[in-house]
Amino acid sequence: MPDGPHRIVFVLVPPVMAFDVSIARMVFGAFPDRYRVVQCAAEPGPVEDVGDMGIVASHGLDAVDDAGTVIVVGGGGREDVDPRVLEAVRDAAARGARTAAICTRVFVLAQAGLLDGRRATTHWGLTGELARRFPEVEAVPDVLYVADGPVLTSAGAAACVELCLHMVRADHGAAVAAEAARLSVAAPARPGDQAQVVRTPLPPPARDDLAATRAWALRHLDRPRAWGRPRAPTACAVSG
Known part of the structure; x- marks a missing residue:
């Protein structure tokens, strides 16, 4: 790994939700001395996104080569993910990079074979589909996030915050994670096994x-x- 801040690379797989990108950048970007965040895609430039928010990938997939953490953003459960993306994610995991997926992006990691024999989660409405399409993955329903070794997956939307805070805590301890939560106006880092949905109002x-x-x-x-x-x-x- 190179000296300097921990390098986090977002691999953007269209269609991308701007929320997923912005919230993760907000958490890690609060500590520029500790993290450097860049965005890449199979083809650099504008990336198809939900809501036409103008998301741009400033790098190609070669940005993954020296990433300490790779976070897959986008995809929406699509089955035709660019093979170059799958290869880049596999290569990163093979050399020891921490690999994560937000919400339905878990399907990208599953297609890359990184979840075989591992526990993983996604949005509560899609854990059944994850189990059906990838029976070799142990789909865990109704949790905020799952950290199975160096591979992490999360539920949707706000669970992205929980996943990022968990990574900050794993890297730098509870005090730094609490500061990240305070700056994000979020609750302190919570255990991943908390329920996604509170059914009793x-x-x-x-x-x-x-x-x-x-x-x-x-x-x-x-x-x-x-x-x-x-x-x-x-x-x-x-x-x-």
């Missing part, structure tokens, strides 16, 4: 004297319990 806020106390507690969940420190405001103190 939260009740409306109760109109009682303990509401402010509960709100205070929720704002301070990241703080360790320590006797002798200032106590949470009581309901009486808040209300009166």
Whole structure:
């Protein structure tokens, strides 16, 4: 690996969702001294994207050659992924690069053969299709992300944040990951086995004297319990 920041290469497989690119760049881009992020595709230049957001791949697939981490973005579960992309991802994994996929991009890793005998996840609505199309992959439903050795996969949309925070934590520890979460206005890094979907909606806020106390507690969940420190405001103190 070259000296300097850890090199993260996004392999853009059309169609690409701008959210997936921007949220991952936001998390890693918060630490330019630790990470360098570049975007590549089979053909450099504008890449077909969802919503015509003008996403551009500044590099060709040779950018993968010295990547420390390769993150596949896009694809949408398509079955006709460019063979050059599959080869580049396979080569990166073979030389020891960490390889990840966001949401339905798991199908790209599966087509490349990188998930054979491994656990993997995707959007909750597509884990059944993943299991059907790739029976050699252990499809794990209803989790945020799965890290099976150096190969990582995640559920959709917001789970991309969780996956990126997990990688930051693995690279630099909990404190740096917490800072990344704070800068992203996200919750601290969570375990990947949490459910994708909360099926029971939260009740409306109760109109009682303990509401402010509960709100205070929720704002301070990241703080360790320590006797002798200032106590949470009581309901009486808040209300009166």
